[in-house]
Amino acid sequence: MTTMTEASVREFKMPDVGEGLTEAEILKWYVQPGDTVTDGQAVCEVETAKAAVELPIPYDGVVRALHFPEGATVDVGTAIIAVDVAGGAPAEAPAEQPKAEPEEAPKAEEPKPEGRQPVLVGYGVATTSTKRRPRKGPEVAVPPAAQAIQTELNGHGAAVPAQPRPLAKPPVRKLAKDLGVDLATITPSGPDGVITREDVHAAATPKAAEPAVAATVTAPAVAAPAVTAPAVTAPAAAYDGARETRIPVKGVRKATAQAMIGSAFTAPHVTEFVTVDVTRTMKLVEELKQDKEFQGLRVNPLLLIAKALLVAIKRNPDINASWDEPNQEIVLKHYVNLGIAAATPRGLIVPNIKDAHAKTLPQLAESLGELVATAREGKTSPAAMQGGTVTITNVGVFGVDTGTPILNPGESAILAVGAIKLQPWVHKGKVKPRQVTTLALSFDHRLVDGELGSKVLADVAAILEQPKRLITWS
Secondary structure: OOOOOHHHEEEEEOOOOOOOOOEEEEEEEOOOOOOEEOOOOEEEEEEOOOOEEEEEOOOOEEEEEEOOOOOOEEEOOOEEEEEEOOOOOOOOOOOOOOOOOHHHOOOOOOOOOOOOOOOOOOOOOOOOOOOOOOOOOOOOOOOHHHHHHHHHHHOOOOOOOOOOOOEEOHHHHHHHHHHOOOHHHOOOOOHHHEEOHHHHHHHOOHHHHHHHHHHHHOOOOOOOOOOOOOOOOOOHHHHOOOOOOOOOOOHHHHHHHHHHHHHHOOOOEEEEEEEEEOHHHHHHHHHHHHOHHHOOOOOOHHHHHHHHHHHHHHHOHHHOEEEEOOOOEEEEOOOOOEEEOEEEOOEEEOOEEOOHHHOOHHHHHHHHHHHHHHHHOOOOOHHHHOOOOEEEEEHHHHOOOOOOOOOOOOOOEEEEEOOOEEEEEEEOOEEEEEEEEEEEEEEEOOOOOHHHHHHHHHHHHHHHHOOOHHHHOO
């Protein structure tokens, strides 16, 4: 048996994978004690208040210990894994991962001085493979009625019988967890045996599947910038008749709640509404879909709404600002990082298109398409959700007319877009069926007075009513 010295052991700490984050939840370990790792190899996936990311190890060696189980929430700066950089085998057989809550986990050792700091890489498949040891513990037969309950408990540190790990992306695993579906019971339909979102929905109970189908059928004409999020609480059927279900508030949902409370009770909100005939905009959308310049790009009403808002900001630049409380200053932004609210299985996120004001319409379409695809795949990076200045939220995709959106912290305005519906409308002196929607603009009244907010909202409405103004006003 090879003996290791403490000097050869390196403790890898939970890094700050975003600006100012204080904690992260360990979603999945990719390695086990005894596995060999190399510099840059992803060893685990964590979920922060911003997004889910993979953490790479910054040195070569052999895993000696995992200090926290899957499902544990760990403070930034706390050691999560010990690696013997001398490459020796563990001095003794690895112990089972602790079942205790995170605060009962062993205290982390102080790391030895290093020449480098861990670097965040985001999503991606590790270029090196690891050999996983099967977890110890007897095979336990689980009654069918209890399988969904066990699936929910697994995310909080409960031991599970050793079995082959089904192939699925993190967002799909989260969806299966929320719907109470055991991935091991699903027959994959994706390439290389990967389980897809459709597979999970198909395996879900009828009660869980019916609302998703209904939402698809009743979706309005406005294209969504996001995937539909599952219900906050899992289906009652998954808990064998339980009257209540308690779900820990953490990750993206926890950050969203804290941000919304801070925004609602810090910035004085004002919301204004306007109902507008967007028939010409809808016709222009159809024409652009046939334009060779937009071939292969995402063209929908949201694209033209985004462009209309950018033009309105150009005409009324004072709305693109933020409030600096410590310095008692208003900070005018000469750029627009346009946020698009997206509902994902992990909760609401708001990635933004950097320097959207400088993009042509085809470039904006390309950026919007990339933003949506990345959000659907659960690959949105923390950097993509920082630095936003103004946001659009498309509540119309859920079939509602409009809402009173709450500002993202640090931003001055947010535009809510309602459902586009065919309604009777007075057009050229006659009542005709027209495509109509309602817009709602919320703004920080410390920065934006009623006149400025009204001008911006009126400009957006005027452009959507007469899209040719995109040319004359740009």
